[in-house]
Amino acid sequence: MDPTVIDLSRLQFALTALYHFLFVPLTLGLSFMLFIMESIYAMTGRAVWRQVTRFWGKIFGINFVLGVATGLTMEFQFGTNWSYFSHYVGDIFGAPLAIEGLMAFFLEATFVGLMFFGWDRLSRLGHLIVTFMVALGTNLSALWILIANGWMQNPVGATFNPDTMRMEVSDFGAVLFNPVAQAKFVHTVSAGYVIAAVLVLGVSAFWMLKGRWVPVARRSMTVAAAFGLAASLSVVVLGDESGYTLTDNQKMKLAAIEAAWHTAPAPAGLTLFGVPSMATHETRYEVQIPWVLGLIATRSLDGTVTGMSELVLQAQQRIASGRIAYAAVQVLKTDPRNIPARAAFAAHRRDLGYALLLKRYVADPASATPAQVERAAWDTVPSVPLMFWSFRAMAGIGFAMIALFATAFALCSLRMHGDARWFLRAAVAAIPLPWIAAELGWVVAELGRQPWAIDGVLPTFLAASSLTPAALLTTIAGFTLIYGTLAVIEVRLILATIRHGPVEDAPVPFDDAAATALPPQPLAA
Numbered sequence: 001m002d003p004t005v006i007d008l009s010r011l012q013f014a015l016t017a018l019y020h021f022l023f024v025p026l027t028l029g030l031s032f033m034l035f036i037m038e039s040i041y042a043m044t045g046r047a048v049w050r051q052v053t054r055f056w057g058k059i060f061g062i063n064f065v066l067g068v069a070t071g072l073t074m075e076f077q078f079g080t081n082w083s084y085f086s087h088y089v090g091d092i093f094g095a096p097l098a099i100e101g102l103m104a105f106f107l108e109a110t111f112v113g114l115m116f117f118g119w120d121r122l123s124r125l126g127h128l129i130v131t132f133m134v135a136l137g138t139n140l141s142a143l144w145i146l147i148a149n150g151w152m153q154n155p156v157g158a159t160f161n162p163d164t165m166r167m168e169v170s171d172f173g174a175v176l177f178n179p180v181a182q183a184k185f186v187h188t189v190s191a192g193y194v195i196a197a198v199l200v201l202g203v204s205a206f207w208m209l210k211g212r213w214v215p216v217a218r219r220s221m222t223v224a225a226a227f228g229l230a231a232s233l234s235v236v237v238l239g240d241e242s243g244y245t246l247t248d249n250q251k252m253k254l255a256a257i258e259a260a261w262h263t264a265p266a267p268a269g270l271t272l273f274g275v276p277s278m279a280t281h282e283t284r285y286e287v288q289i290p291w292v293l294g295l296i297a298t299r300s301l302d303g304t305v306t307g308m309s310e311l312v313l314q315a316q317q318r319i320a321s322g323r324i325a326y327a328a329v330q331v332l333k334t335d336p337r338n339i340p341a342r343a344a345f346a347a348h349r350r351d352l353g354y355a356l357l358l359k360r361y362v363a364d365p366a367s368a369t370p371a372q373v374e375r376a377a378w379d380t381v382p383s384v385p386l387m388f389w390s391f392r393a394m395a396g397i398g399f400a401m402i403a404l405f406a407t408a409f410a411l412c413s414l415r416m417h418g419d420a421r422w423f424l425r426a427a428v429a430a431i432p433l434p435w436i437a438a439e440l441g442w443v444v445a446e447l448g449r450q451p452w453a454i455d456g457v458l459p460t461f462l463a464a465s466s467l468t469p470a471a472l473l474t475t476i477a478g479f480t481l482i483y484g485t486l487a488v489i490e491v492r493l494i495l496a497t498i499r500h501g502p503v504e505d506a507p508v509p510f511d512d513a514a515a516t517a518l519p520p521q522p523l524a525a
Contacts, residue, residue, distance in 0.1 A: 002469070003461070004469045005464060005466075005467055005468070005469060005472065006460065006461045006464050008469055008472035008473065008476065009081045009082065009464045009465070009467070009472060010460065011476065012077070012081060012472060012475060012476050012479065013074070013077055013081065013082075014446075015476065015479065015480070016070065016073055016074050016077065016479060016483075017074060017442065017446075018439055018442065019070055019483050019487075020067065020070035020071055020073075020074055021438060021439060021442055022435060022439075022487075023063050023064075023066045023067035023070065024067050024071070024142065024192065025188075025191055025192030025195040025196070025434075025435075025438050026063050026067075026192065026195050026196055026199065027060065027063055027064055027067050027138050027192070028138055028139060028142055028188075028189050028192030028193065028196070029192040029193040029194070029195055029196025029197060029231070030056060030059065030060040030063070030196040030199075030200075031060065031131075031134055031135035031138045031139070032135045032139075032193065032196075032227075033056065033193075033196050033197070033200060033223060033224070033227055034053055034056055034057055034060060034131055034134075034135070035128070035131050035132050035135045036223055036227065037049060037052050037053040037056065037219075037220075037223055038050075038053045038127070038128050038131050039128060040223075041053055041124070042124045042125060042127075042128045045124070048215050048216065048219060049219065051216055051502045052216050052219050052220055052223075052502065053131075054119070054502070055216065055497075055501070055502035056200065056220070057115065057116065058497050059199075059494060059497060059498075061112075061116060062490060062493050062494055062497065063490070063494075064112065066486060066487075066490050068109075069486070070483065073479070075097060078093075080465065081464060081465050081467065081472075082453070082463050082464055082465060083464075083465040083466075084462060084463050084464065084465065085453055085454075085458065085463035085464075087166065088166055088167055088454075088458055088463070089155075089158070089166070089167045089454055089457070089458065090166075091158075091166065091167065091168045091169055092151060092155075092157070092158045092167060092168070092169050092175060093148055093151065093152070095169070095172070095175075096144045096145070096147040096148040096151070096175070097144070097145070097148055099144050100140075100141055100143075100144030100145055100148075103140065103144075104137050104138075104140035104141035104143070104144055105137075105141055107133065107136070107137040107140065108134060108137030108138050108140075108141055109137075111130050111133040111134045111137060112134050112137075114127075114130045115127070115130050115131050115134050118130060139189055142185065142188065142189055142192075143185050146181055146184045146185040146188060147175065147176060147178065147181045147185075149181070149184065149445075150178045150180045150181020150182070150183075150184050150185075151175055151178060151181065151454075152449065152453065152454050152455065153180045153181075153184070153249070153250060153445070153449055153455055154178055154179070154180035154181070154245075154249040154250070154455060155167075155454050155455060155456065155457050156171070156174045156175065156178050157169060157170055157171035157172060157173070157174030157175040157178070158170055158171075158175070159349070160349055160352055160457075162328075162329055162332045162336070162342070162345055163332075163336060165329075165333075167454075167457065179245050179249070180245050180249050180250070183238070183241050183242040183244075183245045184242060184445070186234075186238045186241075187235065187238040187239050187241070187242045188441075190231050190234040190235045190238055191235055191434065191437070191438050191441065192438075193227065193228070193230075193231035193234075194228060194231045194232050194235055194401055194434045195434040195435060195438060196227075197224045197225075197227050197228030197231055197232075197405065198224075198228065198401070198404075198427075198430055198431055198433070198434050199431060200220050200221070200223070200224035201220075201221055201224040201225065201228060201404075201405075201408060201427050201430075202427050202428045202430060202431040203217075203220070203431075203498055204216075204217040204218070204220040204221040204224065204427075205217075205221065205423075205424035205425070205427035205428050206424075206428050206498070207501070208221070208417075208418055208424055209421065209424050209425070209428070212501060213501045213502055213503075214418070216501075216502045218417065218418060221408065221412060221417055222412045222417075224408070225405055225408035225409040225411075225412045225417075226409060226412075228401070228404075228405040228408065229402070229405035229406055229408070229409045231405075232398065232401040232402045232404075232405050233402060235398055235401070236398055236399070236402065239395075239398065240296060243257075243296060243297065244296070244297065244299065246297070247297045247298055247303075247305070250448070250449070250455065251305075251306050251311055252308065252311050252380055252381065252382070252448075253382070253387070253444075253448035253449065254297060254305065255305065255306060255307055255308045255311060256308065256381065256382050256383075256384045256387040256388070256448060257387050257388065257391045257444065257448065258270070258271055258293055258305065258388070259271055259274055259276040259283040259384055259388045260293075260305055260306075260307045260308065261281050261282060261283065261307055261308050261309055262307035262308075262309050262310070263304055263305070263306050263307040263309075263310050264304070264305065264307070265304075266294050266298070266300075266301065266302050266303055266304045267290075267291040267292075267293070267294020267295055267298070267300070267301050267302070267303070268291075268293040268294040268297070268304070268305045269288035269289055269290045269291060269292060269293055269294075270288060270289045270292035270293040270296070271283065271286050271287070271288050271293075271388075272287045272288065272289060272392075273285065273286070273287040274286040274287065274388070275385075276384040276385045276388050277385075278381075278383070278384055278385065281308075281309065283388075293305055308381050308384075311380070311381075312377045312378055312380065312381065313377075315354065315376075315377040315380045316373055316374065316377040318351040318354040319351070319354045319355060319357065319358065319365075319373050319376060319377060320373070321348045321350075321351035321354070322348065322351035322352050322353065322354035322355030322356070322365070323355045323358075323365050323366055323368075324344055324347075324348045325344070325345050325348035325349050325351055325352040325355060326352060326355040326356070326365050326366070327344070327366055328341040328342070328344040328345035328348070329345060329352070332345065352457075353452070353454070353456050353457040353458060353459070354376075354456065356458065356459050356462060357376040357377075357379055357380070357451065357459055358372060358373065358376050359459070359461075359462060360376065360379070360459070360461055361375065361376065379451045380451060382447055382448050382449075382450045382451075383447060383450075386443070386447060387444060387447065387448055390440045390443045390444050391440075391444050393436075393437070393440055394437045394440040394441050394444065397433050397434065397436060397437035397440075398437060400430075400433065401430075401433070401434060401437075404426070404427065404430055407423060408423070408427065411423060
């Protein structure tokens with residue numbers, strides 16, 4: 001396979017995924033925030049809470065459409081750009097995607113129409129149930145997608161069948177309750193809740209700075225402060241749990257995140273700062289906190305975090321074992337009843353994927369030289385500087401969000417959030433930060449798995465379709481143009497909705513200069 005085709009296929013999928021992930025987290029978070037806001041309206045009957053819910057429902061609706069459109073494109077790419085991936089693991093990977101489409105997507109799409117058009121046709125309780133079903137549907141959709149993605153990170157419950165030359169499901173329960181998938185789900189949805197809370201907090205702060213729609217802004221900010229504080233705390237706690245799963249399932253990713261080139265004595269220290277080098281396999285100017293990494297990664301004082309050099313040696317051993325499995329598969333292709341070949345394959349089947357790493361350098365893994373084996377083993381190390389700094393930037397933003405929402409919660413509890421203009425400005429400035437953290441989290445999760453499309457099973461360079469660079473460049477340009485246009489449209493629609501404000505009659509002209517002179521509106525009953 002032409003390396004340019006592999007790189008362009010990866011680039012196209014990465015651009016589509018990063019773009020799609022701009023919308024999904026906001027949908028996840030806003031759906032449950034709408035349920036909370038409408039629950040208050042259903043219990044109190046106060047008109048201002050209906051106004052709050054309907055306004056943020058408009059933002060949800062605009063974002064929902066773009067999320068669906070970009071998600072469909074991503075799923076099509078598995079067939080167009082990653083056809084061998086689909087052939088090789090489609091029996092496992094396709095099942096969660098199909099369930100997501102049949103159950104979560106249709107549940108979500110059915111009730112979202114009732115949510116928007118049922119305000120005057122359903123009772124307060126009936127409409128609240130509809131809103132809850134929309135929130136449930138969006139989060140179930142994320143669950144099944146992350147079960148599929150979690151299986152790519154930790155391929156449990158599946159085995160290679162030498163009769164069909166494909167991976168097949170052996171235990172769907174193991175796929176469903178994959179610890180990596182469960183950890184990824186709760187961490188990802190919590191990040192989405194933070195994103196939604198920051199948007200609601202920031203827009204409410206903007207209105208309060210301008211002195212417009214203050215009753216709605218104050219109530220929206222109160223909900224966002226409480227919801228965001230709980231979500232931001234859970235992101236850190238669940239992120240820690242997600243990191244703990246790496247200790248057993250993705251040791252190389254954990255070592256790359258921490259730039260741990262060698263196994264340190266237990267308990268290992270956490271590197272706050274350093275300059276990792278892929279050329280020298282060392283990290284200069286390290287600043288460490290003793291013991292912290294060992295406690296986080298192993299939950300013990302005597303557990304070790306294996307370094308990348310030692311993991312490369314283990315990869316070489318697995319490549320040697322995988323070559324035996326690969327040779328047995330070649331025999332079984334022509335003689336399926338060959339008992340010695342089946343026995344050899346059964347003994348080494350777990351390492352078959354590692355032998356496939358050699359196909360980057362040689363057509364037949366059996367003929368690989370020791371130098372090629374060593375080179376293939378080092379291919380299992382992802383880009384350490386990118387992993388190291390992406391994770392730290394993401395974690396730094398996470399802790400900043402805790403500080404932001406803790407301050408917001410305190411000010412709202414003391415009813416001082418309308419007077420602290422310094423905080424209102426900070427809340428507006430913070431709006432982009434959780435999106436940046438979410439995209440960095442995607443980079444850590446996906447690039448940390450490289451060189452694998454399916455960790456330990458299928459290398460990325462073998463998973464792509466036989467396309468031409470021209471075809472890929474054309475589709476990348478087309479997607480960029482179309483998605484760029486859609487992004488501009490969405491941003492303009494959201495900004496127009498914010499300027500229009502939470503009113504349901506004719507739009508009121510918005511003048512920034514004049515708005516600052518308007519006195520604050522009295523609180524609604």
